[in-house]
Each structure stands twice: as C-alpha cells, then as structure tokens.
Amino acid sequence: MAVNILCVVVLYKMQLNRSASFLSLYRQVGDCDATVDFFIYDNSPLADVGLSEFPDIHYFHCPGNTGLGAAYNAAARYAEEKGFDWVLLLDQDTVLPDNFLQSYVKAIQENPGSQVFAPRVSLSGKSLLSPMKRWRKQATHLVAEKTYPIRQYLVINSGLCVKTSLFMQSGGYDEKVWLDFADMQFIRKLLHVGVRCFYLLSCECMQHFSNLETDPEKLKQRFDIYIACARNCEYYDMADWIFRQYCVLSHTIGLTIRTRSVYFLKCFFTRYLF
Structure with missing residues (x-):
C-alpha cells in the first residue's frame, strides 16, 4: 500500500534549521518508502529568513501566534487539498529516533484498520510522558505495536499521526485552546466521532517539557x-x-x-x- 504523509512542524521563536524534530525527520525522508512533504507553521514574531536550504517545504508565517490548534488545522486543510492521506503532527523540539518515519510507514501499511498512530514519548530524565493512563500513575511503558483504547489514555500532540479524512471529520483542534489541553480536547473529539483505539509504535521520542x-x-x-x-x-x-x-x-x-x-x-x- 502506497503511503503519503504530510509532516507538520510548529515553530515559535526558533529557526527551522535549529529545530530538532524537523532536522531529524528531514534526514529520514529518503530512507522510507513513502511520499513525504513538510508543512511548517511559524508562530514567531519574525519570519525565518534561512529557508533557502529547504526549498521543498511549504512554509507559513503567522506573526500573531495563533497557537498549536490553528497550525494543525491549517496543515490538515492543506493535506486535504493536496491529497495527503496522513497528517503527522510535531512540535519544534521533540528529539526523534533514526527509525521514526519508517516506523510510521510500516505501521500504516501493516494496520490498514487503524486511523490514529502515536509513538512512546519520554522526558529527558527518562520519566514517561505519553501515552499515560488517565487516572493512575503508570510506571512502565506500554507494550508497543499494539492498539489501546483511546478513552483510557492521554496521548500528546507531538508524534500523533492521524488519517486526514478523520481529522477533518472530527472538526480538528479547538483553536480557543491554543496550547495546554489542545491534545486532550482533540483526542476527545476523535472519541466522539467513533474512534476507539490508537496504535502504539515501537519508536521512542524524547520531549522537552516546560514543567521542568x-x-x-x-x-x-x-x-x-x-x-x-x-x-x-x-x-x-x-x-x-x-x-x-x-x-x-x-x-x-x-x-x-x-x-x-x-x-x-x-x-x-x-x-x-x-
């Protein structure tokens, strides 16, 4: 099955050539069996002037900083317009493993019934961040390459890969919730349009967390x-x-x-x- 993915990176006061998530993902494009494009949504006050080294990306500057929700919604509309079946959401500073992109392609090809994919995410101190149980502390990572009930777990934005048609059906992100709780709101929207499970990939990412x-x-x-x-x-x-x-x-x-x-x-x- 041919896979095409639009990778979305949201920037804020960071140049694209310093974004850990973008650079690691950009290097992986040639090593995966998929059509991949990039949508960069820059919420910084000033536009990035160093984009000449990345001529094959779609860049949108929003100096008013409309937040994560508006960025992801804009990317999903672009994906629908350009015929991308999948939208892969990222922030600017998640550190991605070398096999990150290929693990999504493989999982999508092998699990045609799944519409939502997520990686395992840890903080820099190795404590768990996502997925996490909603109501009780979770000491160890879930077993990868399995599906889990979306009602029972918290899954963060960065690394979330969603079928474009499902994203649009759900109504997308609530743009009034521009940062915190944006992921929770979106996951609940998916739940209420009939999604019951997400597929957990084997790759693990490292995330910077403002609560540190x-x-x-x-x-x-x-x-x-x-x-x-x-x-x-x-x-x-x-x-x-x-x-x-x-x-x-x-x-x-x-x-x-x-x-x-x-x-x-x-x-x-x-x-x-x-």
Missing part, C-alpha cells in the same frame, strides 16, 4: 497560559469534566507547594473558577 522550569517568574507566566486554555476547554461528557478539574487542581497545588507561592491558587480561584 525552575524560575518562579517563568512558571507564573506559563501558568497564566495554562489557566486561560483550561478555562476555554469544552467538556464532552461528565468523565471529561471531572478529569479536567482534577488535572487543573493537582497542577495548581503542585506549583504552589513547589514555589511556596500563593500566586497559583489565586489564579485558580479568580481566573478559572470564577
């Missing part, structure tokens, strides 16, 4: 975005609502204890609850 930040002022700025996105979330059922409240409250308490600052609790009550 230690500067209290930067943590406060980041939390402002977190709360704004959380407030804009829609709830598709009661279980979704309960889980969202649990996530926001536990994150708020964790940052309060970690920084010994009441700033986060104040934001929780004044900007989220009321």
Whole structure:
C-alpha cells in the first residue's frame, strides 16, 4: 500500500534549521518508502529568513501566534487539498529516533484498520510522558505495536499521526485552546466521532517539557497560559469534566507547594473558577 504523509512542524521563536524534530525527520525522508512533504507553521514574531536550504517545504508565517490548534488545522486543510492521506503532527523540539518515519510507514501499511498512530514519548530524565493512563500513575511503558483504547489514555500532540479524512471529520483542534489541553480536547473529539483505539509504535521520542522550569517568574507566566486554555476547554461528557478539574487542581497545588507561592491558587480561584 502506497503511503503519503504530510509532516507538520510548529515553530515559535526558533529557526527551522535549529529545530530538532524537523532536522531529524528531514534526514529520514529518503530512507522510507513513502511520499513525504513538510508543512511548517511559524508562530514567531519574525519570519525565518534561512529557508533557502529547504526549498521543498511549504512554509507559513503567522506573526500573531495563533497557537498549536490553528497550525494543525491549517496543515490538515492543506493535506486535504493536496491529497495527503496522513497528517503527522510535531512540535519544534521533540528529539526523534533514526527509525521514526519508517516506523510510521510500516505501521500504516501493516494496520490498514487503524486511523490514529502515536509513538512512546519520554522526558529527558527518562520519566514517561505519553501515552499515560488517565487516572493512575503508570510506571512502565506500554507494550508497543499494539492498539489501546483511546478513552483510557492521554496521548500528546507531538508524534500523533492521524488519517486526514478523520481529522477533518472530527472538526480538528479547538483553536480557543491554543496550547495546554489542545491534545486532550482533540483526542476527545476523535472519541466522539467513533474512534476507539490508537496504535502504539515501537519508536521512542524524547520531549522537552516546560514543567521542568525552575524560575518562579517563568512558571507564573506559563501558568497564566495554562489557566486561560483550561478555562476555554469544552467538556464532552461528565468523565471529561471531572478529569479536567482534577488535572487543573493537582497542577495548581503542585506549583504552589513547589514555589511556596500563593500566586497559583489565586489564579485558580479568580481566573478559572470564577
């Protein structure tokens, strides 16, 4: 089965030639049995002027920084227009293994019934990030090359590969939730249009995570975005609502204890609850 994939990389204040995810993926194109193209959505204030070394990409500059959702939606529309069957979503700084792209091609060819694929993702300290159980801590990675119920697991944006037709059917990302919770909202949308499982690939990626930040002022700025996105979330059922409240409250308490600052609790009550 012929495979064609549109790879989407979202940039923010980073030149394309410094993006770990793009560079590692770009080098792999010639080693996989698929038609691959790149859609670069740049949310940086200034456009990247060093694109001449990558003449075969589609580049879109959005200085207003409309967030991840708008970027992924724009890419999906482009994929539909150009006839790409698959959209592979990435951020700028996920470190990808050498066999990353070929593992998707192989999995798509061998699992024609699957429409959603995801890699295993760890943080730089080797702790697990995705997929993760929704309600209880998970100590070890799931067994790869199997399908898992999408209702029970959290899967992050970076590395998510979705059938283009399914992406469009779901309505895509909620652009009001421009960063935090964007992946959760999208996965719930997939669930509510009938998707029951995702296929877990054997490849493993490494992800930078903003929660590793230690500067209290930067943590406060980041939390402002977190709360704004959380407030804009829609709830598709009661279980979704309960889980969202649990996530926001536990994150708020964790940052309060970690920084010994009441700033986060104040934001929780004044900007989220009321």
